[in-house]
Amino acid sequence: METLEGEIWNFIKLCIGVSASLTYCYFISSRLPKGIIRLLSILPIISIFIFLPLILSSVLLQFYFGATITWIANFKLILFAFGHDDTLSVNPSIPLLHFIILTPFPFTIKHKSNQYKKNKETSPSYSSTSFSNLDLTFLINTISWYTMIQIYVKYKEQVLFPNLIIIQFLYAARMHFGIQVHFALFAVMAKAVLGEELEPHFNKPHLSTSLGNFWGKRWNLMISNLLKSTVQDPIRYFFTPILGRRLAIHPAILATYIVSGLMHEMAYFNVGRQWPSWEVTWFFIMHGVCLSIEIEMKRIAFKNGWKLHPMISTPLTVGFVIITAVWMCYSELIHCGADVREIEEYAVVIDRLKYLSGIAREVTMSSS
Known part of the structure; x- marks a missing residue:
């Protein structure tokens, strides 16, 4: 920088x-x-x-x-x-x-009709509990993000030959919490400027019971809705006369995850200015294929009255997401040095804020 x-x-x-x-x-x-x-x-x-x-x-x-x-x-x-x-x-x-x-x-x-409906269905005590839960979630994410940064820095500094898998895991965890913290802060600032209630970005992704539940209802919800409107719905509409509405969802899902992968590749290129290795694209293609398989397996299970308990489906889902993300999702950023540059930028900003606060303190003391 x-x-x-x-x-x-x-x-x-x-x-x-x-x-x-x-x-x-x-x-x-x-x-x-x-x-x-x-x-x-x-x-x-x-x-x-x-x-x-x-x-x-x-x-x-x-x-x-x-x-x-x-x-x-x-x-x-x-x-x-x-x-x-x-x-x-x-x-x-x-x-x-x-x-x-x-x-x-x-x-x-957040549409006013949705707000009215939610307010009508929930009591004041439940509403206040929701706000406290949001604050608690932000606090937990912030502490976890800061802890992962400290562990990451200490590990790379003190271990002579750091293990790549451990580095990728620590960086993936740091990004997982960091994205949620930054988006929450941006939402607070946007809400202050707009004076409007905003839809949440995340909905407790650690409680996901399936890939569809994770990507569609819990993780980065605005992006999910955007991809659904721009890619999935048009592709499904195109293939419905050919495959029927039930099967048309599968090429629509695959196209959606390919586009998501390519957009992530563009973001990674802008950060590192290096030709992509396409690992993150394959990450999303893998998840798109697995989601299609999951949809068909759920359809068969529903016909036979089978259903996995959340105690089983949640660890399987979260574990699959973590393992594949650690394996494929963030290695490009590590290879281009974005992990180190990011921490250096935080340090520069913090030092500058300390410097400015010191000047402000001196001005205040001299004026008094």
């Missing part, structure tokens, strides 16, 4: 470019007919969003902001072009600030 000041300036230029591009979409493209004509007006913006994040060199900014622009913003704009954006809260009827914040970031406004 270049100097902190230089990277901050690059990030400011990125924000200005994204805001200007989305303002164009909001005022110009929204007035064009939905479909191909509106898509043609947005294609230049999609091209800009693919290359614009390359001005960033920071691992943290690339991973949490660059990826959202090249992936989330472009996919949402495609939905916006065809008018299929109601569930994602991206449409020209919302305020411009909402449009600029919601389009490139993984946020979805």
Whole structure:
């Protein structure tokens, strides 16, 4: 990473470019007919969003902001072009600030009808318990994330010949908790700016009872919904006349996981600037194939009245996800040195904050 000041300036230029591009979409493209004509007006913006994040060199900014622009913003704009954006809260009827914040970031406004329904079905005491659970979950994730970083650093510093499998496990655990912590912090800031309730990103993924339950209802829910709207539903609609609706789900699932893998490869390339090894793509292809098998096995089990108890299905699911993620999902980032650069960037930011706080303390003491 270049100097902190230089990277901050690059990030400011990125924000200005994204805001200007989305303002164009909001005022110009929204007035064009939905479909191909509106898509043609947005294609230049999609091209800009693919290359614009390359001005960033920071691992943290690339991973949490660059990826959202090249992936989330472009996919949402495609939905916006065809008018299929109601569930994602991206449409020209919302305020411009909402449009600029919601389009490139993984946020979805919670619909008031859903809030009313949930409030009606739950008592005040249950609602307050939910908030305390959310706070507890964030605290646990933060402590776990910090602990994994410390263990990771100590292991690499003190072990002369570190084991690659242990490194991959520690890094995967650190990313698992870190992603949830960062997304929760971003959601708090977005909620403060928008003044709206947002849909949760995660729903206790450690309690997943199946791959479908993990990817569809517990892990990174906004991305799951986005992929369903942009890839799975259109592919399933295309194959339904050929295979029938029941079997059409399988090529739709495979296509969805291939696209997810390729988008992760793009994010990893932006971070490391190295040609991909395609391991993360094969990770998602493997999970897509296993999910298709799981769907058919569940159908057979349901017909015969069989059902695995969560005490069995949860360890199997979580164990499979952990093993495959450690094996295939994060090795590219480790090979390009992103794991070390990320920690160095945290250290630079913390040192700068300490320096600024020291100056502020001196100014306060001298003025008093």
